[in-house]
Amino acid sequence: MTFMKIKLACALALGVAGLSQTAVAAPPVKAAFVYFGTPGDGGWTFAHDIAVKQAKKELGDAVETTIVENVPESADAERVIRDLASKGNQYIFTTSFGYMEQTLKVAKTFPKVEFYHNTGFKSAPNVHTYNSRMYEPAYLAGIIAGRMTKSNVLGYVASFPIPEVVRNINAYTMGARSVNPKVKTKVVWISSWYDPAKERQAAETMIGQGADMLMQNTDSSATLQAAADKGVFAFGWNSDMSAVAPKAHLASVTQVWGNYYTAVLKGAVAGKPMKDNVWGGLKEKMNGLVSLNSSLPASVKKEVEAKQAEIVSGKFKVFSGPMKLQDGTMKLAAGQAFTDADIDSIKFYVEGVEGQLPN
Template structure:
C-alpha cells in the first residue's frame, strides 16, 4: 500500500468510525416522554391510572425511554405554561391527560413542530398532535347494570364533574345499564364543576344519599364518593381505578381504565419513526376499559348477565346506545335497530329517560 493510499484509507476509516459513533450516540439517547396530570397522583382515580401506565411502559422500554410527569396542573393558562416548559426542555413526546388541556396542547404544538403531542379525551388533532380516549361509556353501562340490580329504592345517584359530552355520555350509559336490570330506576345528578375536590365530591355524594339514592357513583377523580357511601352504609360504584379499598363493605365494582396499551403503542411508533397524529378510541375490546372484581354481595345471576352483555359488546353484536332510546322528555333519540355514531357520542348533550333535572348550561 502506498503512503497516499494508506493516508486515504485511514481518513476514510476515521470518518466511518466518527459516523458510527455519532449514530450510536443518537440511538443510545433515550426518548424523552412527558406526562401532564390534572390532579394529584394519590393512590386511586384518574391520574393514578395514567401514572400506573407510565410506570409500566417505563419498565417495559427500560433505557430506551426516559419519563417524567407534572401533577396537579390546572386547566388553562397554567397547563399551557407547563406543556410549553416541557417541550422547551427537549421532550420528544408529551401526553396531556385532561380534557381542558386540549387547546393549550394545540397552541404549544404550533410552537414546537418537531415535538409529538398526544391529548387525552379531546377531539382536535394537528400535524404533530394526536388524541386518544377510553370508551368509558362501555364500562359505565356494565357497572350501571350492577347498580340497577342492587338498588332497593329504585334511585341511584351520580356525582358529575363538568357537564361536557364525555361526562354526560357516562351518566347516560350508567343509567341505560341500570334500566336493563330495573326498568323503574331513577337517577339524580349533582354537578361539582371540578375534576378533583374531595370535600365537594363528598358533599355531593351525601346530598344524593339524602335524596334517597341507595347506589351512588361519580365521574370525578378522588375516592370521596366511595368513602361517603361506606360511611352511610350505601352501595357505591367506583370509577377510573379499583376503589374497593375505600369501601370494603359497600363498594360493588369500579369501571376502570388501563392506558398502558395506548402508551406502549404511541411510544413504539415514535421510536420506529411511524408515529401519526391519529384519533383513537379504545374500550373493552382492546382492554383499555374493564370492571374491577365484584363485591360478593352481588348475586351470581346478576354478574352472569352483565358478563353476557360484556361479551356481546366486545364481539360487536351489541352497542350501549342501541335503540330504541328516549330522552327525558320522551323524544326518540335512537330508533329501534339503530345505534349512535362516534360523532354523535362525542356531541351528546341530552339526558336519557329516567334521569331527573336538567343539564347545566
C-alpha cells in the same frame, strides 16, 4: 510485527470499535406527561401514572420520562407544555380534557414535537387524541345498580356538563333501566374533577334523597367513602377502588392506558410513532369493570359478563335504539345507533335521569 505493535494495534482496534458502538447508540426518546393532579388522588391521575410506569418498565433506558403534576387547566398549562417542548421533549402527553386548546396552541410553535391529548376532540398534524369509551363499563355498572337497588333511586356525582360526562350518566342509567325500568338517577354537579369535600357533600345529598347506589365521574374516592359511612353502595371510578371500602364497593370502572403509552413509545423508539386518533373501549381493553363484589348474586355477574361479551363482539352498542330522551321523546328507534360523532357530542339526558342539564 513485534509484540508491542500487536498490542497497540489491538488497542486501536478496540478503541475504534468502542467509538463505533458509541456512534450507533441512539439517545433515549424524551417523553413528558402533564398531570392535572397527583397519583395520590387514587383515581384519574393514579391510573395514568400506573400506565406511565408500565411503559417505562417495558422500555427501560430507551425512554426518558418527565412528569409535571398539579397543572391547572388554565394559562398555566400552556406555560408548562411550552416549557417541556423547549427542553427537548419529543413526545408530550397532556392528560386532561381542559388542556385541549393549550396543547393545540403550543403545537403550532413546535411542529416537530408530537403531542397526544387525552379525551379531547380536536386534533392537528402533530396533535393526536386518545380516549376511552368509559360509557361501556358504565353501562355494565348500571346493570348491577339496577339489579341491586332497593329504593330504585341512583345517585351520580358529576364534574362538568361536557359530552364525555353526560354520556356516562346516560349509559349508567340506561344500563340500570334495561333490567329495572323503575330506576331514576339523580345528578349533582360539583364543577370540579377533584374536590373530595364537594364530592362527599354531593354523595351525602343524594343519599339523603333516597339514593342507595352511587356512581361518580370525579377523581377521588370520596363518593365511595361516603357510601360506606352511610351504609349504601357505590362504584369506583378511573381506578380499582375496592380496597377503599370493600363492603360498599360493588365494582370499579377503570381506565387502562398502559398498553397505549407503551405502544406509542415503542413506535417512537423505532422511529415510527403512532399518530392515529384512538378511541378504544372494552374490545381494545382500554377500560374495564373490575373487582366485582363477592356478595353479588351469580346471576347478576353472569348477566354483566354476557352483556360485556355482546359489546366486545359488536352485537350490542350502548347508544342504540330504542332510546328515549328525558321527556319520553324517542331519540333512536330500534335498529338505529349513534355514530362516534353523535356520541362525542351528546348534550341531553335520557329517560330516567332527573333534573336539568346545566348549560
